[in-house]
Amino acid sequence: MEYKDYYKVMGVAKDASADDIKRAYRKLARKYHPDVSKEKDAEARFKELGEAYEVLKDAEKRAAYDQLGSNWQAGQEFRPPPGWNPAGGQGGFHGGNASAADFSDFFEELFGRAQAQGRSGRRNAAGPDFHMQGEDRHARIFIDIEDSYTGPTRQLSLQVPEISPEGYVQNRERTLSVKIPKGIREGQQIRLAGQGGSGMGAGQAGDLYLEVAFNPHPRYRADGKDVYVDVPVMPWQAALGDTLKLATPGGNVNLKVPAGSQSGKTLRLKGGGLPAKSPGDFYAVLKLVNPPADSAKARAAFEHLRNELEGKS
Amino acid sequence: MNAQHTLQGEIPGYDIPLTLEQLCRSCALNRDQVMLLVEEGIIEPKTPGARATPQDWQFHWKTVTRVRTSARLQRDLGINLPGVALALELLERIDALERRLQGRDSG
Numbered sequence: 001m002e003y004k005d006y007y008k009v010m011g012v013a014k015d016a017s018a019d020d021i022k023r024a025y026r027k028l029a030r031k032y033h034p035d036v037s038k039e040k041d042a043e044a045r046f047k048e049l050g051e052a053y054e055v056l057k058d059a060e061k062r063a064a065y066d067q068l069g070s071n072w073q074a075g076q077e078f079r080p081p082p083g084w085n086p087a088g089g090q091g092g093f094h095g096g097n098a099s100a101a102d103f104s105d106f107f108e109e110l111f112g113r114a115q116a117q118g119r120s121g122r123r124n125a126a127g128p129d130f131h132m133q134g135e136d137r138h139a140r141i142f143i144d145i146e147d148s149y150t151g152p153t154r155q156l157s158l159q160v161p162e163i164s165p166e167g168y169v170q171n172r173e174r175t176l177s178v179k180i181p182k183g184i185r186e187g188q189q190i191r192l193a194g195q196g197g198s199g200m201g202a203g204q205a206g207d208l209y210l211e212v213a214f215n216p217h218p219r220y221r222a223d224g225k226d227v228y229v230d231v232p233v234m235p236w237q238a239a240l241g242d243t244l245k246l247a248t249p250g251g252n253v254n255l256k257v258p259a260g261s262q263s264g265k266t267l268r269l270k271g272g273g274l275p276a277k278s279p280g281d282f283y284a285v286l287k288l289v290n291p292p293a294d295s296a297k298a299r300a301a302f303e304h305l306r307n308e309l310e311g312k313s
Numbered sequence: 314m315n316a317q318h319t320l321q322g323e324i325p326g327y328d329i330p331l332t333l334e335q336l337c338r339s340c341a342l343n344r345d346q347v348m349l350l351v352e353e354g355i356i357e358p359k360t361p362g363a364r365a366t367p368q369d370w371q372f373h374w375k376t377v378t379r380v381r382t383s384a385r386l387q388r389d390l391g392i393n394l395p396g397v398a399l400a401l402e403l404l405e406r407i408d409a410l411e412r413r414l415q416g417r418d419s420g
Binding site (some may be wrong): 025029030033034035036046050109136138153176177178179181184187188189190191192193205209210211223 | 318319320321322323324325327339340341374375377378381382385386389390391400404412
C-alpha cells in the first residue's frame with residue numbers, strides 16, 4: 001500500500017489552519033470537479049482531493065495522520081505502525097459519507113471503513129412483519145464511443161456497499177453482465193430493475209442506475225448523438241479537392257473533400273453519428289497540415305507557391 | 314458470484330418521459346429537493362396544460378443529467394442553487410464556444 005501525502009495533494013503546509021485547508025479544498029475542487037474541469041485526470045485528482053480533505057478537515061483524523069510522522073514520502077510503501085489505533089476507542093471513525101466507499105486502501109487501513117449510519121440497526125431490530133423496499137443504487141460507468149454503435153455486452157464490476165453483521169459498511173465486488181443499449185449517449189442512465197439493494201420482508205429490491213460516460217477517445221468526440229473527428233489534410237488536397245478513406249465507428253467511408261476547402265471546414269456524414277430512431281450525424285472537421293520546408297526541394301516548392309500566389313488570398 | 318445472465322436495462326425517460334416520482338428516484342433526491350430545482354428554473358418540466366400540477370409533470374431524460382450535475386455541484390463545491398444555475402449556464406456557454414472554436418483552430 002502506498003503512503004499518501006495529503007498535505008501535498010491539497011498544496012498546503014503541515015501547519016495550515018482549518019480555514020486554509022477549507023480554502024485550498026474549495027479552490028482545487030473548483031479546478032478539478034469532473035463536471036466543470038477540462039483537465040484530463042480531473043476525475044482521479046478530484047477523488048484524491050476528496051480523500052485528503054476528509055482527513056485534514058477533521059481535527060481527530062488529522063491528528064492521527066500527523067502521528068505517522070513526516071518522514072514518509074508520497075508513494076512510499078506503507079504499513080501502519082504496530083498497535084495503530086487512531087480512534088482511541090472502539091472500531092474506527094464514524095460518520096463516513098457515501099463517497100468514503102471510494103477511498104484508497106491507505107485511507108481504509110488508517111481510518112477503517114465507513115460505518116453504517118443508524119438505519120441499519122433499526123432495520124435489524126424490526127420484526128418479521130417489517131417490509132421495506134430496497135434502496136436504489138447509483139454508479140457511473142465508462143464505455144467507449146464505439147460501444148454505443150454496436151451495443152455489446154459488458155462485464156462491469158461494481159463496488160457494492162453491504163452492511164456487515166457488526167453494522168459496518170463493507171464493499172463487496174459484484175460483477176454484472178450488462179447489455180449496453182445501442183445509441184446510448186453520454187449522461188444517459190441505464191436502469192436495471194431489481195438490481196439495487198435487496199428489500200426487507202416482502203419489500204421489492206431497489207433498482208440499479210448506471211450513469212454512462214465515454215472514455216476519452218484518441219480520435220472521436222461525441223456531442224449528444226453527433227460524433228466528430230479531426231481529419232488532417234495537406235494544402236493541395238484542400239485546394240484541389242480529394243477523396244480520402246476515412247475510418248468511422250460505423251465503418252470505412254470515402255470522404256470527398258471539395259476543392260477550395262479551408263481548415264476547419266466541417267463535412268457531414270448524415271446519420272453517421274450514434275444510432276437512434278433519428279440517428280446522429282458524423283462530422284469530419286478538416287485540419288490543414290502544413291508540410292515542413294525542411295529540404296531544398298520543399299523550400300523551392302513553397303517559394304514557387306509564394307511567387308505565384310503572394311497577395312492573392 | 315453466481316451464473317451470469319446478461320441484464321437488459323432501459324434508459325429512464327428516453328422513450329416515455331419521466332414523472333416527478335421517477336425523476337426523483339433516478340437522481341436519488343427527494344421531492345422537495347427536485348421541486349427547488351424547478352423553482353430556481355434549473356430544470357423545467359414539460360407541462361401538458363396550463364393547470365398542470367406536479368403530478369402531471371413530465372421530464373426529458375436530459376433532465377436527469379442536469380439534476381445529477383446540480384446535486385454534485387451543490388455537494389462538492391458548496392454552492393447554493395442560484396450559484397448552481399449560473400455555473401450550469403456558464404458551462405453551457407463554454408461548451409458552445411469550444412465547439413465553435415474547434416472548427417476554427419487547426420491545433
